[in-house]
Amino acid sequence: MAKIYEIYGTDAHSMTLSLLRAAHVSKQIPEGASIALKPNLVLSGTPETGATTHPGVLSGCIEYLQEAGFTDISVIESSWIGDRTEKAMKVCGYDKVCAQYGVPFYDLKKDRTRTVATPMRNMEITCRALDADFLIDLPVLKGHCQTAMTCALKNLKGCLPDAEKRRFHADGLMEPIAALGAVLKPSLVIVDSICGDLNFEEGGNPIQTNRMLLGTDPVQIDAYGCRLMGLQIDDVPYIRIAERWGAGSTEIGADDIITLNAPTDGMGYPPASGLVKKLTKSVRADRACSACYAALVRALYLAQKEGISVPNEIFIGQGWRGKTMSGLGIGKCCTGASDCVKGCPPSPDAILDRF
Numbered sequence: 001m002a003k004i005y006e007i008y009g010t011d012a013h014s015m016t017l018s019l020l021r022a023a024h025v026s027k028q029i030p031e032g033a034s035i036a037l038k039p040n041l042v043l044s045g046t047p048e049t050g051a052t053t054h055p056g057v058l059s060g061c062i063e064y065l066q067e068a069g070f071t072d073i074s075v076i077e078s079s080w081i082g083d084r085t086e087k088a089m090k091v092c093g094y095d096k097v098c099a100q101y102g103v104p105f106y107d108l109k110k111d112r113t114r115t116v117a118t119p120m121r122n123m124e125i126t127c128r129a130l131d132a133d134f135l136i137d138l139p140v141l142k143g144h145c146q147t148a149m150t151c152a153l154k155n156l157k158g159c160l161p162d163a164e165k166r167r168f169h170a171d172g173l174m175e176p177i178a179a180l181g182a183v184l185k186p187s188l189v190i191v192d193s194i195c196g197d198l199n200f201e202e203g204g205n206p207i208q209t210n211r212m213l214l215g216t217d218p219v220q221i222d223a224y225g226c227r228l229m230g231l232q233i234d235d236v237p238y239i240r241i242a243e244r245w246g247a248g249s250t251e252i253g254a255d256d257i258i259t260l261n262a263p264t265d266g267m268g269y270p271p272a273s274g275l276v277k278k279l280t281k282s283v284r285a286d287r288a289c290s291a292c293y294a295a296l297v298r299a300l301y302l303a304q305k306e307g308i309s310v311p312n313e314i315f316i317g318q319g320w321r322g323k324t325m326s327g328l329g330i331g332k333c334c335t336g337a338s339d340c341v342k343g344c345p346p347s348p349d350a351i352l353d354r355f
């Protein structure tokens, strides 16, 4: 079974260096390999919001790899539908890290793609992700309004063109995420769990948990992420599907967690709040894109905070295209609703205005 290295602290750069050195990662990388670092830059938000990978994780990785003699290093990512990767990389400080170390950043929204057979169906995947000799997955451990949690496997979705991301949602997310993990199989995963938002993928309510992880099996890492967040593995269906399709193993043996330092007080994960479930009682979602659903959940959250009542029936998702519904529709897929917030995706403010 693979090992997971765990470290506590708040300095992402030095924690990353310590993890890589402890795991002797340079010995696992073939000489002259092209190495692609895939962080989570889902949107234009700083790591302190609990949404994006800390630039210190990136700088720690690059410094370690360059010291070990590797020169073909790049950073690859595409933000979610509705945000610009280039803006997100600047907001997050990646432009400075890349300039400091002389490493290129590639916006995968502009990359070429290839059709790849997966255990589920053919998929369009970006060439830079497919062609890296050694793909390093750098997710944030955080909550997600549709999949309960997101970490190693789901972070790979940023290796897709936007059209394929939309198709993932049309296919219900779980099987496509698992299938992508089975074909992309990152060689290494380093998890930023310093201050993820445990409810919302897009951040806003960060929880300081001051921890980072390193492993080689994305399925095992996700299973451990569930344990940390107080979730059952079955609460996140794509994990077991990915295991079935050969992406890794959910097994975590007693000796598989190697802790590099002692935790201090206040670094635990609070119990799962069930907040998203409560907020979305009146929502009828059918194959909604992440950015759209997240905007709706954010609007519902703000409405609850401000004491604004919400419609009894809210429709969202690609599955409502061409149908007639009585209630509030969210986005261009739901123009058949009796009232509709236009956009693709609409903003949380635009949705809130219609409550």
Ligand code: SF4
Binding pocket: 081, 166, 287, 288, 289, 291, 292, 316, 317, 318, 330, 331, 332, 333, 334, 343, 344, 345, 346
């Ligand atoms: S309206 Fe929303 S669900 Fe429909 S395609 Fe646009 S982002 Fe996706």
